[in-house]
Amino acid sequence: MTNTGTLSIVATPIGNLEDITLRALRTLKECDVIYAEDTRIISKLLARYQIKKPLQRLDAATEMQKADEIIARLEAGEHVAYVSDAGTPGISDPGARMVRAVREHSHILKNVGITIEAIPGPSALTTALSIAGLDTTGFTFLGFLPHKKGRQTALKKLASSDIPVVLYESPHRIIKLLDELEALRISSVTIARELTKIHEEVTSGTVGDVQAYFKAHPDHVRGEFVVIIEP
Numbered sequence: 001m002t003n004t005g006t007l008s009i010v011a012t013p014i015g016n017l018e019d020i021t022l023r024a025l026r027t028l029k030e031c032d033v034i035y036a037e038d039t040r041i042i043s044k045l046l047a048r049y050q051i052k053k054p055l056q057r058l059d060a061a062t063e064m065q066k067a068d069e070i071i072a073r074l075e076a077g078e079h080v081a082y083v084s085d086a087g088t089p090g091i092s093d094p095g096a097r098m099v100r101a102v103r104e105h106s107h108i109l110k111n112v113g114i115t116i117e118a119i120p121g122p123s124a125l126t127t128a129l130s131i132a133g134l135d136t137t138g139f140t141f142l143g144f145l146p147h148k149k150g151r152q153t154a155l156k157k158l159a160s161s162d163i164p165v166v167l168y169e170s171p172h173r174i175i176k177l178l179d180e181l182e183a184l185r186i187s188s189v190t191i192a193r194e195l196t197k198i199h200e201e202v203t204s205g206t207v208g209d210v211q212a213y214f215k216a217h218p219d220h221v222r223g224e225f226v227v228i229i230e231p
Contacts, residue, residue, distance in 0.1 A: 004113050005074030007102055008081045011088040011121030015196035017048050024119050025049055031081040037094050041085045060094045067101035074114045088123045092143035092168055128192040128226035139164040158229055159184040167227040174225050178211045188230040194223035
C-alpha cells in the first residue's frame with residue numbers, strides 16, 4: 001500500500017476559544033492546509049494561537065465540489081485538516097459528505113492508504129446534556145428540524161419519545177418551537193443558549209414557564225439554542 005495523505009477532522013470551540021485540545025492545536029500547526037466552513041471564523045482562532053496556514057473554504061454548498069480537490073491533495077501525500085464554524089464537523093454542520101467521499105474513494109482504490117482521523121473536542125450537543133441533569137443513558141438527536149416539509153412529522157415523533165430528544169434551534173424560530181411544543185402537550189424542556197460564551201444561560205421547567213421567560217426577556221432570544229425535551 002502506498003502511504004499517502006491524512007485527513008484530520010478537527011473539533012473547535014463552540015464559544016470560548018480556550019476550549020480546544022492540545023492535539024487539535026498541534027494538528028492545525030502541522031497540517032499542510034486547513035479547509036473551513038468559513039475562513040473568517042477559523043482565522044480568529046488561528047490568530048489567537050499564532051497559527052498561520054493556507055485556508056480554503058468548504059461549506060455546505062461546496063462540500064462535494066471540494067471533496068475531489070481534497071482527495072487529490074491526499075493522494076499527493078498532504079495532511080489536510082477540516083474545521084466547521086464551531087464544534088465537531090458533521091454534527092449538524094458540513095463535513096460528513098466530504099468524509100464519505102474520501103472514505104469511498106480510499107475503499108475503491110485499495111492501494112491508496114489515505115488516513116481519516118478524528119480530533120475530538122467540543123460539541124454543543126454533549127455540552128448541553130452534561131449540565132441538563134437528565135438521565136442520558138439513551139437520547140435522540142434530531143439536529144435542526146425541517147422548516148416546512150416534514151416538520152410536523154418530526155414534532156410528532158419527538159412527542160412520542162420515551163427518552164430525551166435534543167434539538168438545535170435558531171433565535172428566529174425558538175419561540176415558534178416552544179409554541180409547537182406547548183400544542184403537543186410536552187411537559188418539560190431544558191434550553192441552553194450561547195454555551196461557553198459570555199451570555200451562557202440554561203433555562204428549564206415546563207414549556208409554559210420557558211415560553212413566559214423568553215417572552216418577558218426578548219433580549220435573551222439571541223444566539224444558538226440547544227433544546228432538550230424531556231420524555
